[in-house]
Amino acid sequence: MSCISALILLGCSSLRHTLFQSGVLDLGIYDQVVYLISQGMPPISSFLGFHHMGNHAAWAVYPLALLYKIHPSAYWLLAVQAVSLALGALPTWLLALQAGLKESQAITMAAVYLLYPLVFNVNLFEFHPEVMAVPVFLGVVLAARLGRLVWFCVGVVFILGCKAVLSLTVAAMGIWLLVFERRRFCGIFALTVGISWFLIATQVIIPYYSNHEAAAVARYSYLGDSVLEVASNLALKPELVLGRVFSLDSLEYLALLVAPVIWGLAPRHLTPLVSAIPALVLNILSDRHAQRDLIHQYSLPILPFLMLAVISSLAAGSGWLRSRRAIILWALVAFILLGKYGYFWSRYLRTIDNWQATQEAIAQVHTTDDVLTTHSIAPHLSHRPTIHFIDDISGPPSNVAQYEYILLNVRHPDGSRNPEFAANLVNQLKKNQLFQLGYQREDVYLFVKKSLIN
Structure with a gap:
């Protein structure tokens, strides 16, 4: 299932790129950076005007240069993205089995993951290194539940290297593992390294290589001009954000997120979503509307924990739908309504x-x-x-x-x-x-x- 999905995703993103519908942000940036690394040159993006590590401190991009050693091509990045997104179905299936679901139910959950509209839509939208973290998030949860501590630690460290902001999701995952899953070592490790890397990346690495604050801070300018000032105002002046949290825009975003899987969400089994709180809050509070849709990459850190919440609900016998056919039908309808496949015969053909x-x-x-x-x-x-x-x-x-x-x-x-x-x-x-x-x-x-x- 994952192999077929990866091929479909790669075919779609490759066609989009071939039709000159990709752009500098962000395929062009990462293609140039990875190429320069593969040639032994400093990875300074001429589009951004500074070193790659000053962008998102995404050191996990460096190994991709090995693929460019074979042949330098942006299609490698599209392939990595397609494989990463499709690969998330495997740990979803394993987590479903580990939770006690039947084989048929586990396969259904893998299909639900693959049909979640964000997977297809993000695959079309350029290249973003955080896609590599999606299957790893699911994998580290499985490792924690199976007691594979080394694999858990390795996976968490890799996630941190995909994008600095993912450190907040890692830290929140640590709280969930510690408090709700009773995985003391894994919880403390994730919480500690998540907070530590966030501070190191945002206060040392990114300013050193870019000579300014993390670029995303501009999206929260009403809260402050620096990462620490934004965090401080969030904690000390909650009245600044209440209007954004309780708004129709936020409600619409939440509806988009849960609609494809609402049939499997139950109030008593939502604890995995504790891990998704940082990404959810950042998206809701952002001035950039693109952070509140199922087209761009910003909701990716939420996806693994939505799947975990549904699995938990099904394992407990909860959920609106229990029939495999009904679940797949719901997932298909959600994909048909929210997937952006229609771009191929509308906007993607305008330069043909x-x-x-x-x-x-x-x-x-x-x-x-x-x-x-x-x-x-x-x-x-x-x-x-x-x-x-x-x-x-x-x-x-x-x-x-x-x-x-x-x-x-x-x-x-x-x-x-x-x-x-x-x-x-x-x-x-x-x-x-x-x-x-x-x-x-x-x-x-x-x-x-x-x-x-x-």
Whole structure:
């Protein structure tokens, strides 16, 4: 089941990337970083302007460079993402069996996990290292219940390396394991290393490598300008957040989260969701609406513990639905209603009219010199130390002379999709004595610095 799912997920994300629907955020960023690591160069993202560890302190990305040693390709990242998400079905199945469910029920739970809309939707949305933590979260809970302490510790440490903010989920999981699961060692270990890594990552590593606070702090600016100030105001001034917690927006988000599995949630068996509280709170309080949907990656830390809550409920004989057929039908309906597969015949085809011309222009970029291009083309040219993207939102480049290649798609310019901005830039480049038009077809323009041609 996991193998088939991984192939389907990989096929979908690969098709999206091939259709120029991926972008700098975040496939382009990670593709460039992993490529640079594989080449023995400093992993400094030219998109971000600082070292990879200053982004999310995601050291778990480093081993992915071994795949790029075989052949550098963004499709490796998409494959890792697809396999990671699909692999979550295996520990879900094992946890269901460990909880005392029948084999058929355990298989049903694995299917429920795979059909949860977030799995499919996040797989389509670029690449994010926290996807690697999803099956590991389920795996470490299984390890804790089976008394496999070494595997538990190794898994927890790996989770911390996927993204700094996951340390809060690890710490909350420690409280759950300690208080509700009576797993003293595992609980104390997770709580201790979770809090410790959060402080180290946010107060030392990220500021050192990026020269500023964690970028996500800006989403909570009404609570403070630093991680510690936000945490302090949350504890001391709860009135600042009550309006956001008790709002229709938050209620809608909670409904989206639980709708696919509400049939299996029972009040007496919700204790696994203690682990999900940090991610849930961060998403609800954020200024960014994307954190409150089933499209983006922000709800991933909640998913494993939703599955655990359903398993606990079924094992106790609770839940609205008990029939395997009814459960699968509910999961299918939820996927049909909330899955974003429809993007493939709507928004993902909007650039198909000059797809071939874009491919041909990319093929004309023969060196790893500096490139300026659009947000959606950038992930196809990110194997170089310096590449930037341009659109009408980011504004015109301050100095085009720093680039050897400038590739623009006037028909599909990204940003607010303003072709006039791109057309004006093309006209300026045609008059620039430093560049020569190397390729032009169907509103796709590649300008090459004359010094490369001569």
